Amino acid sequence: MTEGKELEGLRQEVRGWLDANAPRGWRESYDNHEAFAQSQREWFAKLVEGGYAIPHWPAEWPGGGRSLAEQKVIYEELARADTPRLLLSFVSTYHAASTFFECGSEEQKARYLPKILEGETWCQGFSEPNAGSDLAALKTKAERKGDVYVVNGQKVWSTMAQYADKCLLLVRTSSDGPKQAGITYLLMDMKAKGVTVRPINQIQGDQEFCEIFLDDVEIPVEERVGEEGQGWAVAQATLASERGLTLMELSYRMQGALWRIAELIRKNGLEEDAGVLRDFGHLVTRIDCTCAIADQFLQNRIDGAERVGDASLVKNTYSRVLREYSLLGTRLGGIDEQYQAPITFGDLNTGNWMADFMNSYAWTIAGGSEEVQRNIIAERMLEMQREPKDWVAS
Ligand SMILES: Cc1cc2nc3c(=O)[nH]c(=O)nc-3n(C[C@H](O)[C@H](O)[C@H](O)COP(=O)(O)OP(=O)(O)OC[C@H]3O[C@@H](n4cnc5c(N)ncnc54)[C@H](O)[C@@H]3O)c2cc1C
Secondary structure (H helix, E strand, O other), X not given: OOOOXXXXXXXXXXXXXXXXXXXXXXHHHOOOHHHHHHHHHHHHHHHHHHOOOOOOOOOOOOOOOOOHHHHHHHHXXXXXXXXXXXXXXXXXXXXXXXXXXXXXXXHHHHHHHHHHHOOOOEEEEOOEOOEOXXXXXXXXXXXXXXXXXXXXXXXXXXXXXXXXXXXXEEEEOOOOOOHHHHXXXXXXXXXXXXXXXXXXXXXXXXXXXXXXXXXXXXXXXXXXXXXXXXXXXXXXXXXXXXXXHHHHHHHHHHHHOHHHHHHHHHHOXXXXXXXXXXXXXXXXXXXXXXXXXXXXXXXXXXXXXXXXXXXXXXXXXXXXXHHHHHHHHHHXXXXXXXXXXXXXXXXXXXXXXXXXXXXXHHHHOOOOOHHHXXXXXXXXXXXXXXXXXXXXXX
């Protein structure tokens, strides 16, 4: 597919800007959590300045008003230049902002959107120990007392919550009727009294996400988004905010990181090894296909021809191929590589192969587990029958 002149012009503009401004050596600078957070903040500020941080926001915002096709070009170029992914500000610029644009009051928009551009960070407090795939089963309780809600409960897996200023919080205000009906959406100050954040130690040494404990936390009523009991509908705006760009960007990043495997093959003198070359060729093809599927998915969106289940297909393909990529790296990297200190801060292509391999599993769960995506593909895309209830293990 050839690209129109305008998109090609934008591509050259972004490429030129990145040549001059993309940070170098950022992976090496991520040797402790503070350095990681500082580096992320600086890169976000630079992107805001350059006009590439919020292409999906409306046009009245600096750098906003880009079409999906233009956003695609920007993310392709960010991936090509191997810039740091915006892990710290992702929830703020996508989930929080989209929630405000679609469901927030004018006062909430005016208060929070400018602060996001100044670097205020948000986390997402949706999942709970017994409410993940079945999010509507959440139990964190909020009781209205005058002008505040008093909140008690626990959230889990909140990405980067240890750095967050604010939290998008789903709570239960009623247990009557269907479980979706009693959910309310609140905006919580992470410094409020009664909020305890405990980072979770991951197997590969990172602390990418946290538990959040809420003990009589008071949240003013004006920090509610939408009406009481209407939080499920607001949450759909939050969850739908990112429209497939991440998976496309990640697929391109994986393709761009193939050199790491090629380098391992050279380093180990395996250029003539037929088995290794076959596995490498197989991987290159699988990654090319992943990029093509992600591309097609976005193109369908741009053309208004998206099919139910398309996003699930891309996500499951990406997470599976990412595992194959890091597994081949782990196999060829050898034991010495695998003992390197593996702090990755959510970067999936570090070359710390064992860490990258373990990290790859995150994508089989985050944003909806692999099995749940398969259900969507089977039931909604292929229109297969739902499995009878008594097949499901109790
Ligand atoms: C990297 C990462 C970042 C995350 N960030 C956040 C965040 O910032 N904020 C937040 O709120 N949450 C976050 N999450 C949580 C994420 O949304 C949940 O982990 C996810 O929804 C799955 O829920 P669960 O972990 O409770 O697993 P469960 O829902 O308990 O699932 C356990 C297993 O059962 C399977 N299963 C469940 N239901 C079905 C079904 N109907 N059919 C077939 N199989 C089923 C699942 O596939 C899985 O294998 C994050 C998770 C990850 C991995």
